[in-house]
Amino acid sequence: MAEASPLYETYMRAPLRFVRGEGVWLFTEDGERYLDFAAGVAVNSLGHAHPHLVEAIKAQADKVWHLSNLYEIPGQERLAQRLCAATFADKVFFTNSGAEALECSIKTARRYQYSKGHPEKFHIITFEGAFHGRTIATIAAGGQEKYLEGFGPKAPGFDQVPFGDMDALKAAITDATAAILIEPVQGEGGIRTVSNEVLRELRSICDENGLLLILDEVQSGVGRTGKLFAHEWAGITPDIMAVAKGIGGGFPLGACLATEEAASGMKAGTHGSTYGGNPLAMAVGNAVLDIVLADDFLPHVRDVALVFRQGLAALKDRFPDVIEEIRGEGLMLGIKAKVPSAELLKAMRAEHMLGVPAGDNVIRLLPPLTTTVEEAREGLHRIELAAESLGAREPVLAARA
Numbered sequence: 505m506a507e508a509s510p511l512y513e514t515y516m517r518a519p520l521r522f523v524r525g526e527g528v529w530l531f532t533e534d535g536e537r538y539l540d541f542a543a544g545v546a547v548n549s550l551g552h553a554h555p556h557l558v559e560a561i562k563a564q565a566d567k568v569w570h571l572s573n574l575y576e577i578p579g580q581e582r583l584a585q586r587l588c589a590a591t592f593a594d595k596v597f598f599t600n601s602g603a604e605a606l607e608c609s610i611k612t613a614r615r616y617q618y619s620k621g622h623p624e625k626f627h628i629i630t631f632e633g634a635f636h637g638r639t640i641a642t643i644a645a646g647g648q649e650k651y652l653e654g655f656g657p658k659a660p661g662f663d664q665v666p667f668g669d670m671d672a673l674k675a676a677i678t679d680a681t682a683a684i685l686i687e688p689v690q691g692e693g694g695i696r697t698v699s700n701e702v703l704r705e706l707r708s709i710c711d712e713n714g715l716l717l718i719l720d721e722v723q724s725g726v727g728r729t730g731k732l733f734a735h736e737w738a739g740i741t742p743d744i745m746a747v748a749k750g751i752g753g754g755f756p757l758g759a760c761l762a763t764e765e766a767a768s769g770m771k772a773g774t775h776g777s778t779y780g781g782n783p784l785a786m787a788v789g790n791a792v793l794d795i796v797l798a799d800d801f802l803p804h805v806r807d808v809a810l811v812f813r814q815g816l817a818a819l820k821d822r823f824p825d826v827i828e829e830i831r832g833e834g835l836m837l838g839i840k841a842k843v844p845s846a847e848l849l850k851a852m853r854a855e856h857m858l859g860v861p862a863g864d865n866v867i868r869l870l871p872p873l874t875t876t877v878e879e880a881r882e883g884l885h886r887i888e889l890a891a892e893s894l895g896a897r898e899p900v901l902a903a904r905a
């Protein structure tokens with residue numbers, strides 16, 4: 505019998521041990537090669553071992569790793585300036601993870617209302633199927649029973665409405681509402697895109713009611729949908745935005761971005777983090793931006809995404825018993841399966857290709873943004889083989905029945 509693991513039993517891990525990565529490929533201990541369209545759940549935005557990131561972290565490692573926020577950190581100022589120049593934001597707070605970026609976003613919104621003389625306005629409206637992290641506040645914001653169960657009373661101040669139900673949303677606004685929080689594309693909820701019209705309506709509703717619009721772009725941000733941030737497709741801007749995953753390219757890094765006005769309540773002493781914005785993280789974040797902000801980067805993402813999506817649509821037509829729908833934007837795509845999605849994921853893994861499970865029987869495909877057209881075609885080929893292997897079983901099962 506295998507020895508009991510000393511690790512918490514919180515994860516259902518696939519029996520795979522990767523020891524090396526290169527671009528879009530991961531290599532196991534035995535030297536087997538897998539096409540990585542999971543990218544650490546949208547984290548390895550530039551693939552594995554990108555030479556520019558490797559060089560940046562090595563150079564910083566030789567200088568200084570950590571200082572704390574007791575001192576000025578030039579890398580923070582540079583990364584914040586670049587993020588502000590590229591977005592709606594005027595102010596940035598650096599974190600180590602997505603959930604912490606959300607925590608900062610929630611605190612910023614509440615503190616804004618408080619500093620305007622409205623301490624009673626601390627409620628935040630969120631949407632069913634949302635995922636904002638695993639801290640006590642973010643599981644309350646996400647509102648999913650499976651993540652809340654057994655952890656004591658749900659943190660107060662989060663009011664959830666059905667996804668896309670604008671009447672329910674309007675009805676949920678009260679004198680205690682501070683903000684609306686939404687992912688422009690729900691990731692773990694099953695790659696559900698919020699339409700541009702709905703995003704624009706949310707912006708208007710916030711303006712009309714004195715609410716702040718908080719966008720969770722932890723998964724959809726940093727080029728993933730073919731724009732730097734997904735909300736740009738709708739031509740709106742939020743007041744506050746949570747960012748993580750892709751901005752660190754694999755190094756734990758997150759950020760809360762805000763307008764000057766929205767951040768106006770966050771005075772000295774109101775928030776902090778030991779590690780947030782440390783020099784190693786800043787070196788990597790700046791190196792990621794060197795690449796993502798280059799003129800030809802986002803057009804590349806859009807070109808590859810088009811080929812990949814068209815190929816997926818063709819596979820859906822060819823395998824209607826396996827694939828129900830293709831969803832998403834840019835390189836944040838989902839296959840809603842007709843078969844149990846875990847079976848399709850397993851079949852893909854048998855073809856040495858990785859994807860990510862999501863809600864609503866969906867498999868997320870989140871390849872590195874550096875994926876080439878040829879690699880996207882390789883991915884399509886492997887999904888085709890996986891679908892074939894499942895499709896082929898159908899008549900056999902039917903014959904047995």
Ligand code: PLP
Nearest residue numbers: 601602603635636637691722723
């Ligand atoms: N928000 C979204 C949209 C996410 O996808 C995630 C993680 O999957 C989080 C927040 C939480 O990020 P982290 O796991 O880094 O805390």
